[in-house]
Amino acid sequence: MKQLVSNLTKNFQVDLDASINSGQVFLWKKINSKWYGIDGENVLVLEKNSKFDQSEKTLFNFFRLDDDFKKISYELKKDKIVRKAIELNPNLRLLRQNPFQCYISFIVSSNSNISNIQMSLHKLCKKFGKKVIIDGFDLFLFPKPNVIAKASITEIQKCGLGYRSKSVKSASLSVMNGEIDFEHLKKLDYYNAKRELTKISGIGNKVADCIMLFSLEKLEAFPLDRWMLRILQKYYTKEFKISTKTITEKTHENLHDRIVQHFGCQAGYAQQFLFKMERELHKKKWL
């Protein structure tokens, strides 16, 4: 196992810019060609083509080097559009995030946009997270559940979360009282994990899928946001025939089943490549 880890990190082939800039993570900053990222209580510092400061195990996990990407990519490329999307960003990777941070981040993301999400989460860290100094920079770790849970809604609101503040606090309380247990959710199957997550105020289908895909090992999760629906309408009219902008609960479940049938049980990977491709078409700069 240790040997395997060494081999994989030695051949570390991840496009950091593409992966970080693909809507998965929000607390990364590039300073002097070095990336600094907050993942829960860890700070990841990454520089292209250089030795990494982190333990190999941390990197191995975060970049999902345990996935057999060659095999996954081979399977995904059976779909022509996904093939093209992978060719455009061959070293884009799914990231395995700290579950609590991911959970709060996507509750904050709803009906918002990237820059607002980044700003809100940064403020949340600055206000409630522990400060660490790395390379002379002040960085703030993601707050622990108990800190947000006991904060007042007014205090949380000062981070610019608006009406989401209430959900962020109660979602943190749910973690504290054990109603949400990430390790347990990892063990559940997709549908049961989703049922548990959507009980939480502020978590609907899309947010639940993001949390499951990015932090709970549910690779069949396929977040259906406006962009994805547009993509399905644009490239997959025959396969999925999406008509409306918003989809109903029933349609959603049915659509997800067909998506997994079409893209396979690693559909979440396909989603990430498709999403990245389409966003780049629109030449949006995120960072």
Place this chain on the structure above:
DNA sequence: ACCTGACCTCGTCT
């Protein structure tokens, strides 16, 4: 079951 509108906040466009 499906449909509609309101919702914090911030940047952009008129």
Place this chain on the structure above:
DNA sequence: AAGACGAGGTCAG
């Protein structure tokens, strides 16, 4: 310059 619009949704009615 002030007001409308919409942004990686969710929820109530």
